[in-house]
Amino acid sequence: MSIAVFDIDGVVADVRHRLHHLERRPKDWIAFFAEAADDEPLSEGLALVADLAERHEIAWLTGRPAWIRDITAAWLRRYGLPAAQLHMRGDTDRRPARTYKLGALERMGEVAVFIDDDERVVAAAKGAGFPAVLADWVPRGDALRDAQDRIGRT
Numbered sequence: 499m500s501i502a503v504f505d506i507d508g509v510v511a512d513v514r515h516r517l518h519h520l521e522r523r524p525k526d527w528i529a530f531f532a533e534a535a536d537d538e539p540l541s542e543g544l545a546l547v548a549d550l551a552e553r554h555e556i557a558w559l560t561g562r563p564a565w566i567r568d569i570t571a572a573w574l575r576r577y578g579l580p581a582a583q584l585h586m587r588g589d590t591d592r593r594p595a596r597t598y599k600l601g602a603l604e605r606m607g608e609v610a611v612f613i614d615d616d617e618r619v620v621a622a623a624k625g626a627g628f629p630a631v632l633a634d635w636v637p638r639g640d641a642l643r644d645a646q647d648r649i650g651r652t
């Protein structure tokens with residue numbers, strides 16, 4: 499079965515309540531990620547997952563670091579989302595999101611569609627031949643942009 503690949507932050511999870519940790523100096527990345535358990539779900543994203551799950555396996559491809567895997571898996575289950583395929587960034591991986599995500603997509607098998615809210619990630623995926631779609635239901639500010647592209651840099 500082909501796979502529908504979803505980003506998490508800005509697609510199904512609303513991170514806006516914890517962005518303030520990145521809008522201060524120095525940025526508090528630990529607090530930013532640790533509060534992921536409290537994200538509200540995004541109804542547009544949940545509806546799209548439900549729709550695509552009728553025809554495809556669902557896999558997650560997130561720039562979240564692996565140390566919040568348990569928090570992330572529990573959050574997905576809380577909102578009735580499949581959590582079996584959860585691809586996370588290694589804790590020491592400092593590559594740009596588009597580099598990390600493109601490498602992961604290339605190892606995933608038959609990708610039917612890939613949904614992400616970062617236009618640079620979507621452009622990179624399209625450039626490599628993947629059917630990528632931009633999730634545009636959350637307005638993206640600079641802090642969110644930075645959070646999704648880089649981890650732990652200040």
Ligand SMILES: [Mg+2]
Nearest residue numbers: 505507508615
């Ligand atoms: Mg995102």
